[in-house]
Amino acid sequence: MNYKTDVLIIGGGISGLTLAIKLAEFAPNENILLITKEELEECNTFYAQGGVACVWNEKDSFKKHIQDTLDAGDGLCNEEIVGEIISKVPERINELIDWGIEFTKNKDGAYDLGREGGHSERRILHVNDLTGEYIEKTLIRKVKICKNVELKENMCAINLYTRNLKCYGAYVLNQITNEIHNISAKAIVLATGGAGKIYLYTSNPDVASGDGIAMAYRAGATIANMEFYQFHPTCLYHPYAKSFLITEAMRGEGAILKDIKGNQFMQKYHHLKELAPRDIVSRAIDTELKKTGDDYVFLDIASKKDPEFIKTHFPGVYNKCLEYNIDITKDPIPIVPAAHYCCGGVLTDINGMTNVKNLYVLGESACTGLHGANRLASNSLVEGLVCAYNCAKSLSKKITDIKIKEFKPWEPGNAIPSTEAVIISQNWDEIRRFMQNYVGIVRTNRRLQRANKRINLILDEIERYYWDFKIEKNLVELRNLATVAKIIIVSAISRKESRGIHYNIDYPNKERIARTSKIEKPW
Numbered sequence: 441m442n443y444k445t446d447v448l449i450i451g452g453g454i455s456g457l458t459l460a461i462k463l464a465e466f467a468p469n470e471n472i473l474l475i476t477k478e479e480l481e482e483c484n485t486f487y488a489q490g491g492v493a494c495v496w497n498e499k500d501s502f503k504k505h506i507q508d509t510l511d512a513g514d515g516l517c518n519e520e521i522v523g524e525i526i527s528k529v530p531e532r533i534n535e536l537i538d539w540g541i542e543f544t545k546n547k548d549g550a551y552d553l554g555r556e557g558g559h560s561e562r563r564i565l566h567v568n569d570l571t572g573e574y575i576e577k578t579l580i581r582k583v584k585i586c587k588n589v590e591l592k593e594n595m596c597a598i599n600l601y602t603r604n605l606k607c608y609g610a611y612v613l614n615q616i617t618n619e620i621h622n623i624s625a626k627a628i629v630l631a632t633g634g635a636g637k638i639y640l641y642t643s644n645p646d647v648a649s650g651d652g653i654a655m656a657y658r659a660g661a662t663i664a665n666m667e668f669y670q671f672h673p674t675c676l677y678h679p680y681a682k683s684f685l686i687t688e689a690m691r692g693e694g695a696i697l698k699d700i701k702g703n704q705f706m707q708k709y710h711h712l713k714e715l716a717p718r719d720i721v722s723r724a725i726d727t728e729l730k731k732t733g734d735d736y737v738f739l740d741i742a743s744k745k746d747p748e749f750i751k752t753h754f755p756g757v758y759n760k761c762l763e764y765n766i767d768i769t770k771d772p773i774p775i776v777p778a779a780h781y782c783c784g785g786v787l788t789d790i791n792g793m794t795n796v797k798n799l800y801v802l803g804e805s806a807c808t809g810l811h812g813a814n815r816l817a818s819n820s821l822v823e824g825l826v827c828a829y830n831c832a833k834s835l836s837k838k839i840t841d842i843k844i845k846e847f848k849p850w851e852p853g854n855a856i857p858s859t860e861a862v863i864i865s866q867n868w869d870e871i872r873r874f875m876q877n878y879v880g881i882v883r884t885n886r887r888l889q890r891a892n893k894r895i896n897l898i899l900d901e902i903e904r905y906y907w908d909f910k911i912e913k914n915l916v917e918l919r920n921l922a923t924v925a926k927i928i929i930v931s932a933i934s935r936k937e938s939r940g941i942h943y944n945i946d947y948p949n950k951e952r953i954a955r956t957s958k959i960e961k962p963w
């Protein structure tokens with residue numbers, strides 16, 4: 441079936457929903473269609489815990505927030521973009537408050553401003569440790585009353601339709617009917633989130649398979665800084681537990697890291713031990729795991745705090761771990777570092793504009809220059825908010841002048857129903873395992889070259905099978921995972937230094953001049 445709409449938004453996290461709401465306001469005569477791969481709530485935004493970084497009181501200043509962002513970005517941020525985004529955050533947060541978000545307050549009735557690693561001031565607004573869930577639910581409530589916005593769930597975008605660096609729409613798999621629709625639009629916006637599923641361990645939900653970045657790459661968009669994948673040091677390790685973060689606050693309360701024999705190790709890596717910065721702790725755990733060949737290390741709060749304290753301070757972690765028969769008041773928690781945030785993405789300006797005409801990218805899929813070589817904690821939700829607002833403003837001024845052009849239906853190829861799901865799952869497992877081990881927290885030239893050889897084999901295999909098999913979500917995701925994995929590997933190989941979160945033992949120092957890495961088709 442063919443659909444026509446004025447603006448097609450792919451993705452329903454903070455970026456996609458904010459864009460839809462603001463565009464409905466600024467361009468009330470345009471039709472907006474927003475699609476999501478699974479249910480509307482399933483996205484990185486929903487799982488965000490810490491909060492949103494915002495200069496909120498007179499003790500703090502934009503200058504300080506900007507400097508903290510630049511320091512984290514380690515020479516690779518675009519200073520102008522950092523200034524523009526950070527200074528617009530309070531306006532957007534006030535609007536969220538108007539829309540119904542009730543950020544947590546302290547006893548005096550003032551907002552309880554949290555402090556996180558890398559921030560020189562208390563500036564994290566939060567709704568306990570469920571900030572993302574509250575934001576997502578509020579935005580969903582708001583978007584549902586916008587008359588010119590239509591929402592469609594379980595629609596998996598497969599590919600964009602582009603000619604000569606101009607985008608006309610997208611092919612989309614309806615996962616309920618198994619039909620492939622072509623949706624033509626005046627403007628197409630990718631707000632598809634991160635790509636954590638490329639790694640064996642990730643804090644991201646299953647939808648985060650880098651689809652938007654891969655689709656944009658195939659359409660000819662420039663991709664930047666993909667070697668900078670941020671890892672969170674402590675994710676629950678359990679065969680049935682997917683993507684559960686153990687909050688850093690637990691280390692703040694004295695929890696210690698131990699190998700599986702019970703030996704502490706952080707003293708070997710940093711004088712602050714467990715309280716060292718996030719990337720140092722991740723690197724230390726990764727080094728221990730590579731040295732011992734073990735699958736996990738332990739985070740032990742039980743021997744440091746009494747059961748009552750643990751239950752009242754960490755009810756979420758306590759209850760989640762109990763589901764897996766781990767009583768954290770008695771037992772240490774098995775953990776691994778996990779892929780958390782994609783600092784690179786599709787190169788855009790502050791309005792989400794790419795080098796492909798009528799194609800826009802927002803949020804975690806975009807690389808605006810805010811994060812540089814490492815993201816400052818709680819700076820990503822606000823980037824989504826500000827850039828989505830800007831995108832709505834800029835699109836509303838030009839959208840009426842663009843004509844919709846219909847394009848040819850999807851050519852199904854042989855469309856053989858896949859009887860060999862094993863090929864797909866084998867390739868998935870392979871990619872995620874070698875990305876974790878060779879292109880993860882600690883890299884070497886040799887590991888990167890090994891990964892490159894393996895990804896080439898898999899890409900070749902996928903290319904051959906892809907066109908024979910009937911299109912299914914797993915296959916779409918596999919192809920995207922492989923494409924984004926290749927982009928990360930090539931970007932990591934091209935960086936002959938260690939900077940921010942890219943750490944290569946063979947190039948331990950920084951180059952004199954900081955350089956943004958850019959990837960364009962072909963490799």
Ligand SMILES: Cc1cc2nc3c(=O)[nH]c(=O)nc-3n(C[C@H](O)[C@H](O)[C@H](O)COP(=O)(O)OP(=O)(O)OC[C@H]3O[C@@H](n4cnc5c(N)ncnc54)[C@H](O)[C@@H]3O)c2cc1C
Pocket residue numbers: 450451452453454455456475476477478480482483484485486487488489490491492493571572595596597598631632633634643644645647648651652685780781802803804805817818819820821822824
């Ligand atoms: C556990 C966790 C904790 C975090 N904590 C914080 C925090 O405290 N503060 C902070 O600032 N950031 C935090 N982050 C990061 C932040 O949540 C994300 O960067 C941000 O939510 C990304 O928003 P987004 O709109 O770009 O994408 P998302 O919210 O991930 O939304 C992506 C959307 O794209 C859709 N999609 C993907 N592929 C397709 C496709 N092929 N077809 C159709 N739809 C598709 C998905 O269905 C989804 O609707 C955290 C992330 C995680 C995982």
